[in-house]
Amino acid sequence: MNRRLGINGPLVxxxxxxxxxxxxxxxxxDEKESIATIERALELGHNFLDTADYYRLGHNEELISQAIKDKREKAFLSVKTGQLVTPGPDGSMTPGPVCGHPDYLRNAVFYSLRRLKTDYIDLYTQGRVDPTVPIEETVGALADLVQKGVIRYIGLSEASPDSIRKAAAVHPITALQIEYSLWSRDIEAEVLPTxxxxxxxxxxxxxxxxxxxxxxxxxxxDLKDSRVNMPRYQGENFYKNLALVEQIKMLATEKGCTPxxxxxAWVxxxxxxxxxxxxxxxxxxxxANIASENVQLNREDLQSIEAIMPAGIVSGTRYPERFMNALNR
Ligand SMILES: NC(=O)c1ccc[n+]([C@@H]2O[C@H](COP(=O)([O-])OP(=O)(O)OC[C@H]3O[C@@H](n4cnc5c(N)ncnc54)[C@H](OP(=O)(O)O)[C@@H]3O)[C@@H](O)[C@H]2O)c1
Structure with a gap:
C-alpha cells in the first residue's frame, strides 16, 4: 500500500x-541480516527507508548503501541530520547538542551522499529543531539543497507547531517525523491539526x-540497551504498561493478528x-509488520482499542528528562 506524503509530495x-x-x-x-532485511523490504515494494547520519556515525547509511546498490531507484531514502553525537571509548554514543546551522547542513549532506553512494536524498529531515538558530535559516539551507538537486523533499522531526508554521513559510515541508503510537498521542492536540x-x-x-x-x-x-533509561520501561511503570499490552494482546487475538x-494498523x-x-x-x-496492511480496523475495533488505551494512560514519559527537554514543544 502506498500513500502520498504531504499534499504535493511523493507516493511512498x-x-x-x-x-x-x-x-x-x-x-x-547482524550486518548480513540487516542488509537482507532492507533488500527484502525493497523486494516487497516497501521503499521508505529511514536512517540518520548520526546512527552510529554513518554506519547505518553505509549499511543501506550496500542494500540499495544497483537498485537505488527502488528506494526512497529518508535521512535525518542535525543531531551531534560524541562517541565514547567503549563504543557508546552520547547524543550531543542539536545543530541546525546552515553551514553544517550544507556540509553534512555531502557526507551522507558519499556514505550512501548516491547523488540525491529523497527526504532530508532536520532531526531536532536547533534552539540557537532560527528555523527559517535551517530550512533556508535545506531549500538551497533542493535547488541544487541533492535533496528532493524537506522534513522536520519533533518540531513544535510554531516552528512548523515558520518553516513552511520558507519552503514547502513534505513531512514531519515524530513519535506517534498507541502510547504516544500527545501530537493529536496541536501538532496533527497544524x-x-x-x-x-x-x-x-x-x-x-x-x-x-x-x-x-x-x-x-529483557532490556539491555538505551531503553533501560526510558521511564516507561522502568520499575512500576514497566508492569503497569505491560498490563495494558496484555489487554491489547487479547484484542489482537480476537482479530486474528498479533499485538x-x-x-x-492503529497508526x-x-x-x-x-x-x-x-x-x-x-x-x-x-x-510480519508489512502484513499489518491487511488488518482492517472498523469503528468498533477502534472504540475497543480506545477503551483499553485512551490517550495519556501510559505510565512514564517516552524519553528521559534530558531528551524530553531537547524536544521542541
Ligand atoms: N525522529 C526521531 O527522533 C526518531 C527516534 C527514534 C526512532 N526513529 C526512527 O523510527 C524507527 C522506528 O522506531 P524504533 O525502532 O525506535 O521503535 P519501534 O519501531 O516502535 O520498535 C522497534 C523495536 O520493535 C521490535 N520489533 C519490530 N517488529 C517486531 C515484531 N514484528 N515483533 C516483535 N518485535 C518487533 C524491534 O526488534 P529488533 O530490533 O529485534 O528487530 C525493535 O526492538 C527507527 O528505526 C528510526 O528509523 C526516529
Missing amino acids: SAIGLGCMGMSGAYGPS IRKLGIGLVAYAPLSRGFLSGEIRTPN TQLAI LAQGDDIITIPGTKRINYLE
Missing part, C-alpha cells in the same frame, strides 16, 4: 522500514513503542496522510 510505502536498530540502538545486530492544515504528511516513528507493544518484552531485565500488527487508521516506520533488523519481523 505506507509501512516503511526504520533502520536505526541495525546500528546497535536496540542490542547487537500539519494537516499545512498539507504536511506524518511519518510516525516508534509505532511499537520501541518494541514494547509487541508484548514480547516481559521484564525490565504488533494491531499497533501498526495507519488515524489518517491517509500518515505513514509509519516500524524498526527492525530481522526479515521475519519485517514481513
Whole structure:
C-alpha cells in the first residue's frame, strides 16, 4: 500500500522500514541480516527507508548503501541530520547538542551522499529543531539543497507547531517525523491539526513503542540497551504498561493478528496522510509488520482499542528528562 506524503509530495510505502536498530540502538545486530532485511523490504515494494547520519556515525547509511546498490531507484531514502553525537571509548554514543546551522547542513549532506553512494536524498529531515538558530535559516539551507538537486523533499522531526508554521513559510515541508503510537498521542492536540492544515504528511516513528507493544518484552531485565533509561520501561511503570499490552494482546487475538500488527494498523487508521516506520533488523519481523496492511480496523475495533488505551494512560514519559527537554514543544 502506498500513500502520498504531504499534499504535493511523493507516493511512498505506507509501512516503511526504520533502520536505526541495525546500528546497535536496540542490542547487537547482524550486518548480513540487516542488509537482507532492507533488500527484502525493497523486494516487497516497501521503499521508505529511514536512517540518520548520526546512527552510529554513518554506519547505518553505509549499511543501506550496500542494500540499495544497483537498485537505488527502488528506494526512497529518508535521512535525518542535525543531531551531534560524541562517541565514547567503549563504543557508546552520547547524543550531543542539536545543530541546525546552515553551514553544517550544507556540509553534512555531502557526507551522507558519499556514505550512501548516491547523488540525491529523497527526504532530508532536520532531526531536532536547533534552539540557537532560527528555523527559517535551517530550512533556508535545506531549500538551497533542493535547488541544487541533492535533496528532493524537506522534513522536520519533533518540531513544535510554531516552528512548523515558520518553516513552511520558507519552503514547502513534505513531512514531519515524530513519535506517534498507541502510547504516544500527545501530537493529536496541536501538532496533527497544524500539519494537516499545512498539507504536511506524518511519518510516525516508534509505532511499537520501541518494541514494547509487541508484548514480547516481559521484564525490565529483557532490556539491555538505551531503553533501560526510558521511564516507561522502568520499575512500576514497566508492569503497569505491560498490563495494558496484555489487554491489547487479547484484542489482537480476537482479530486474528498479533499485538504488533494491531499497533501498526492503529497508526495507519488515524489518517491517509500518515505513514509509519516500524524498526527492525530481522526479515521475519519485517514481513510480519508489512502484513499489518491487511488488518482492517472498523469503528468498533477502534472504540475497543480506545477503551483499553485512551490517550495519556501510559505510565512514564517516552524519553528521559534530558531528551524530553531537547524536544521542541
Ligand atoms: N525522529 C526521531 O527522533 C526518531 C527516534 C527514534 C526512532 N526513529 C526512527 O523510527 C524507527 C522506528 O522506531 P524504533 O525502532 O525506535 O521503535 P519501534 O519501531 O516502535 O520498535 C522497534 C523495536 O520493535 C521490535 N520489533 C519490530 N517488529 C517486531 C515484531 N514484528 N515483533 C516483535 N518485535 C518487533 C524491534 O526488534 P529488533 O530490533 O529485534 O528487530 C525493535 O526492538 C527507527 O528505526 C528510526 O528509523 C526516529
